[in-house]
Amino acid sequence: MKLNRLLNDQNPDSTPPASQGQDITRVERKVAELIEAIEQSDVDGHHSRDFQKQIADAFQRSAATQKRLAPFKELDQENNLSREELLEGLEKLLSENQFDSRINAPKRGKIVQKGVMFILAILLIVVGFAMIIMPAPPSFELFTVYYFNINDGVTIMDLVSLLIIFGGVLLFVLNFNKK
Numbered sequence: 001m002k003l004n005r006l007l008n009d010q011n012p013d014s015t016p017p018a019s020q021g022q023d024i025t026r027v028e029r030k031v032a033e034l035i036e037a038i039e040q041s042d043v044d045g046h047h048s049r050d051f052q053k054q055i056a057d058a059f060q061r062s063a064a065t066q067k068r069l070a071p072f073k074e075l076d077q078e079n080n081l082s083r084e085e086l087l088e089g090l091e092k093l094l095s096e097n098q099f100d101s102r103i104n105a106p107k108r109g110k111i112v113q114k115g116v117m118f119i120l121a122i123l124l125i126v127v128g129f130a131m132i133i134m135p136a137p138p139s140f141e142l143f144t145v146y147y148f149n150i151n152d153g154v155t156i157m158d159l160v161s162l163l164i165i166f167g168g169v170l171l172f173v174l175n176f177n178k179k
Helices: 003-009 018-040 045-077 083-096 108-132 156-175
Strands: 145-148 153-155
Touching: 003 083, 108 156, 153 156
Parallel strands: none
Antiparallel strands: 145 153
């Protein structure tokens, strides 16, 4: 399996720094737990490919993060620079690299946001249809724009209801539009 090859391909002669060594030890411990859990479970091919993709994506994100942080670590390693030179180097790095604190933040907020927008869109559509279908008192039905007959027609309230429905449909479409 890929995971075993990755673990066996590591060079045991290289000695990582102390903090990185702790991270590697922690990852090795978690990988051992993961391997044990996989061996004890019955997972079909579809789920196993999905899990492999998630693990590979996590390793790629980690490598990309390390690559983006490398210039900052190099600047930190230079001990012979004065404070002004360090500040100028940091200013230059920050201007060259688009970097923020959300680099490792999980993307759970998008799921919650999509859920809330979905509920709001459905609620707007239902309220709009309810305003059209349910009878309203004559004082609330402001002006009739178009008469079907003497007693019935399209009122301003119906047009406002259609705008509410259109807003709900627009929210629904924009929420699930792939960007």
